[in-house]
Amino acid sequence: MADISLNNLSFKYPGATDETLANLNLEIANGEAHALLGASGAGKTTLLNILSGLLVPTSGSLRFDGEDVSELSGRRRNVAQVFQFPVLYESLSVAENLAFPLKTRKADAALIAERIDYICKELEIDGIRTQKPASLSLFQKQLVAVGKALVWPDVSMVLLDEPLTAVEPRTKWRLRQTLRRVQADLKVTMIYVTHDQTEALTFADRVSILSTGGIVQTGTPQELYSSPTHEFVGHFVGSPGMNFLPAEALGISGVERVGFRPEWVAPSVIGNAEAATADAASKAGIITGKVLRTRIQGAQQGKPFGLITLATAHGEITIQGDIPESTLKPGDRLQLQLTRCVAYSGQRKVRDIELV
Numbered sequence: 001m002a003d004i005s006l007n008n009l010s011f012k013y014p015g016a017t018d019e020t021l022a023n024l025n026l027e028i029a030n031g032e033a034h035a036l037l038g039a040s041g042a043g044k045t046t047l048l049n050i051l052s053g054l055l056v057p058t059s060g061s062l063r064f065d066g067e068d069v070s071e072l073s074g075r076r077r078n079v080a081q082v083f084q085f086p087v088l089y090e091s092l093s094v095a096e097n098l099a100f101p102l103k104t105r106k107a108d109a110a111l112i113a114e115r116i117d118y119i120c121k122e123l124e125i126d127g128i129r130t131q132k133p134a135s136l137s138l139f140q141k142q143l144v145a146v147g148k149a150l151v152w153p154d155v156s157m158v159l160l161d162e163p164l165t166a167v168e169p170r171t172k173w174r175l176r177q178t179l180r181r182v183q184a185d186l187k188v189t190m191i192y193v194t195h196d197q198t199e200a201l202t203f204a205d206r207v208s209i210l211s212t213g214g215i216v217q218t219g220t221p222q223e224l225y226s227s228p229t230h231e232f233v234g235h236f237v238g239s240p241g242m243n244f245l246p247a248e249a250l251g252i253s254g255v256e257r258v259g260f261r262p263e264w265v266a267p268s269v270i271g272n273a274e275a276a277t278a279d280a281a282s283k284a285g286i287i288t289g290k291v292l293r294t295r296i297q298g299a300q301q302g303k304p305f306g307l308i309t310l311a312t313a314h315g316e317i318t319i320q321g322d323i324p325e326s327t328l329k330p331g332d333r334l335q336l337q338l339t340r341c342v343a344y345s346g347q348r349k350v351r352d353i354e355l356v
Contacts, residue, residue, distance in 0.1 A: 003028070003189075004027070004051075004062075004064060005027055005028075005061075005063040005066075006027075006060070008023050008024070008025060008060035008061075009024040009025075009059070010058050010060050011050060011058045020043050020046045021046055021213045022213050023060070023214070024047070024214070025215075026215060028191065029189075030187075032206065033184075033204045034204055034205065034207070035191070035192040035194060035199075035201075035203055035207040036192070036193045036208050037194060037195070037208065037209050038209060038210035038211060039195055039211070040195065043214075044210055045193075047193075051079065051157070051159055051191065052074045053076075078155050078156040079156055079158075079159065080149035080157075080159070081149065081158070081159040082145050083161050085165075086133075086138070086166075088133045088141060088144055088148075089133075090132065093131060094132075094144050095129040098115075098148055098151050099116055101148055101151055101152055102115060102152065105152070111153075115152075119150055120147070122150075123143050123182060124178075125140065137171075138168060138171075139167055139168065142164075142166075142167060146179065156189065157190070157191060158189070159193065160179070160192040176202060197236070197237055197239075201224070206220055209233050209237070216229075216230045216233055228259070229349045230348060231257070234259045234342070238262075242261055242342075243261075244257050245287070246314055247343065249313070250287055250338065251283065251284040252284055252285070252341075252353065255344060256344060256345045257344045257345075258343050259341060259342045259344060260341040260342070262318050264339050265321070265337065265339065266336070267321065268334065269324075270288065285337055285339075285355035286335065287314075288335050288336070289312040289333070289334055289336060290311045291308060291310055291333075291334060294307065294323050295307045295309075297320075303323075304323045305322055305323065306320070307319070308328070319336065338355050338356075341353050
């Protein structure tokens with residue numbers, strides 16, 4: 001395993017006008033589970049190929065434990081990769097597939113047997129070690145592919161390239177939990193590349209959000225959700241994402257805009273719009289809105305729970321909480337008291353604000 005360090009790393013494809021990656025700086029600790037999260041075109045694949053040794057940075061450096069490996073091949077870096085679709089030899093058994101990376105490096109028979117036993121037990125695939133890929137489910141095949149990546153004992157880093165894309169939806173959660181458990185048990189440095197925020201936030205110790213070739217924010221899942229340092233992260237993380245309104249609309253001065261999560265609101269039904277407007281003018285964090293639609297997501301303590309979309313004088317917002325199904329209807333007016341928010345200027349975070 002290794003500490004991974006990106007130092008002012010940039011990359012531009014030959015003939016391109018703009019850089020695909022620009023001045024990336026990132027530290028990934030030895031044994032960390034890290035996710036690279038971003039939409040298509042954010043630069044995830046290019047960065048993945050640089051980490052794996054397929055591409056060489058145009059400028060800057062990539063270091064493993066302080067050593068510049070920017071121009072070393074993936075094999076010389078001891079990097080292993082798991083792809084979207086399992087890459088297995090169909091003519092070989094599970095055990096023979098696991099042994100293959102060790103045999104190509106001329107490991108002795110005792111080490112090969114020891115590592116196969118260890119990986120089979122760790123991934124709970126001991127019962128299928130004599131089977132060939134054709135008889136396995138896609139879930140089992142991906143487990144074997146993960147095993148091939150982990151079988152070499154001094155692997156520096158394992159790259160997971162959207163490994164759940166091809167897995168059946170009902171087994172995605174199970175495979176993700178297995179990957180997380182194995183990563184924690186083996187303390188191997190894993191980098192998980194995905195466009196799916198649920199996968200990233202439930203797998204990784206820390207997540208780097210990429211957008212148009214840059215890292216917008218790196219932090220724990222909780223930090224990214226509770227305190228986005230850029231408005232883009234507030235939009236991108238969460239379902240739905242953050243609401244954004246002019247700061248002055250909520251009686252907050254000194255900043256341009258504020259963002260708040262749908263659940264950071266305490267709503268109440270109002271009947272007198274003028275009274276509500278006067279109240280809002282006298283206290284920070286209050287705004288009124290008209291109900292456009294509701295969506296039930298479930299129940300909490302026997303009460304309907306879900307999303308309420310409202311029209312305000314400054315645009316639509318969505319809040320989350322209890323829905324009084326029998327009384328709340330489109331056209332009703334609600335007064336909203338924010339419990340907290342994040343203040344932004346120039347799309348960059350200025351401060352967190354506690355309101356209640």
